[in-house]
Amino acid sequence: MRAEIIAVGSELLLGQITNTNAKFISAELADIGVDVHYQTVVGDNPARLEEAIRIAEERADLIIFSGGLGPTKDDLTKETIARHIGVELESNNQALLSIQAYFKRTGRHMTENNKKQALVLEGSTVLENRFGMAPGMAISANERTYLLLPGPPHELEPMFRDEGIPYLQRLSGIQEIIVSTVVKFFGIGEAELEYKVQGLLASQTNPTIAPLASKDAVTLRVTAKARTAEDARQLIEPVLCELHNQVGEFIYGTDDDTLSSKAASLLTGAGLTISAAESLTAGLFTSLLAEEPGISASLKGGMTVYDIEAKTKQLGVDSQLLETYGTVSAECAEALAEKIRDRFQTDIGIGLTGVAGPDTHDGQPAGTIWIGLSYKKKTESYKLRLSGARNTNRLRAANFALYYLIRKLESEKS
Amino acid sequence: MRAEIIAVGSELLLGQITNTNAKFISAELADIGVDVHYQTVVGDNPARLEEAIRIAEERADLIIFSGGLGPTKDDLTKETIARHIGVELESNNQALLSIQAYFKRTGRHMTENNKKQALVLEGSTVLENRFGMAPGMAISANERTYLLLPGPPHELEPMFRDEGIPYLQRLSGIQEIIVSTVVKFFGIGEAELEYKVQGLLASQTNPTIAPLASKDAVTLRVTAKARTAEDARQLIEPVLCELHNQVGEFIYGTDDDTLSSKAASLLTGAGLTISAAESLTAGLFTSLLAEEPGISASLKGGMTVYDIEAKTKQLGVDSQLLETYGTVSAECAEALAEKIRDRFQTDIGIGLTGVAGPDTHDGQPAGTIWIGLSYKKKTESYKLRLSGARNTNRLRAANFALYYLIRKLESEKS
Structure with missing residues (x-):
């Protein structure tokens, strides 16, 4: 079954609202294995809507409409479809009763x-609207199926999930289901990742492997179709293994994992405590860790040591060391990590120092960052050369610190 | 000019991401009076993309594409358009240099x-990508204009606003210009704000006043149309005055101002220093301040005091006080503010303590938060009762601390 989604509403074309309905419907259809080939948005204009329907009929068996079922003159979806497929509109008793009940309940004049709103396409299956007044409907004609849904997402979503999807499953006798796992990467760009796993990407058909675009993360989505969820998972498993073999060092988790949730679960799982001394990130590292409920078992605290005085007087870093090596140095990062670890008496100390930008600092270009990691009396440091804007660099620095921490904790485990 | 927007990407058809680009582009086009008649979404499939282009050409003069300009095999937008309109792709030197510079700067392998990504349509106007690698491009052929934009919103939005819109204005000879000022509010809900200024909202036609939907902020956008920017600004000015009269206490800035940029400029402008002791926010407050370049003149540092021991042993809060009042109390917040102020010898000390959630703590429900503000030996505190999820509460707490700081600094100024 090939589907097309047509969202109707001039407010979408004016950019006043985002078409979240298309995303929702598409995701639900993907889960039952229905391919969506096009999404279309058209205004409250019957001629253009009919043109959109004609085009959709040439390339889809299932056309799902959202919007245009309301009481105003602008709401023309069902009128246009009725005329187009040649059926009448008739008043639906059940829908009329619930509209009347709604007005009585709210004390408003109907x-x-x-x-x-109670008019439905003659011969259609009526879908109840539990969160609004306009009912949905489904009808088959000319070897196509037309499914009409109300525009407001809080009405459309439960109606489509609870009535639309089962209707489509009955209609098509679809048995296949879709299961996917999102694999999350850090420390590698999208292009480089794809280059490294190109053989795997090219050879897979079920499951498929595809990058999932995202501002903050590099990911691959592994998607399998099968008769049961268990069968699908068995198809996915060997692909995950292969990804770990090929690019495992850059994988930090799956699905809802974030760098901070992964780090937090490794820390609390191992019963380890942590503290951090932060210069350029100014508390961002500890703040990211604190996003996780239950982290208080591991996160003792930290210091923001923004200027030299804070680093020396407050935290106790040797001022001679800073004079010799500068604040943007492996030595400073390691000293920060060790001093905070000792001070808060934690198993792990993290030190973050560097140049966020936009200006250079201590003769070092913006984006030069050192991360110190002191773990049970052994201290190491990592250098980053980032090229983003100031706050992108700060966030990436904190994320890299989480990433190195995760790698450290994983290697200690194994 | 009739426009159609074609978003390219299978991730949209799978419902993995929402098509926010279509909304953004549509809203920008509405501002310059260009009508959008259709929005279309098509997958990473050249045959279907070309079909979508053919259909769009029959109903639009301007076709704007988003997505499919990246480095991977799936990215096919410009290749498909080149073939369709019969031009070659050529390597663009400027784009290649900036891609190479990007990899050199980050020390990654290209x-x-x-x-x-450096290939562009022969004869096109190249639009610089300041936040990514793939350049945009614009080209006219067959009495149509084709505008190609990258898919990631943080790349597309500045490119379209700063280069795409002026390009279209030049192309169409649009004379009227649009100037808008976004007024930013904190501490008031959108519905309440709209209720308070409903008279003003209803009476305005030029400039118009409208809420600008945003996940994180309550804003009003004041938009004037005029022949010159100066004329437009003169229309806007009295409306801003009236907003200040009616709801000034909730206004913290305009346009690109954020709570942290406003607080930072007030701090550095007054030559005041600041430090913070943070429990539930765990460094988020200092990290937000550190987003502003030049803040090192004012921000000395801070402490994350996540557990009781950190509060008492590290920062020196009286453990008797915590036993008497608990850590979720005005007394604790004020003690945190005073202790950190004294320790870092700053003019201002901020203390943040409370229950982020999801669980209750010290017998207090999630969302109970105290903010202490110590300014030149005088200390006060503010109570919040928030109802969000854990990290929404943490962010709101840090933002409220910035808001109270701004109000304090503003009142000291006047």
């Missing part, structure tokens, strides 16, 4: 135009 | 497929 104006005549609200009766329009 | 794989061969990245060169593909």
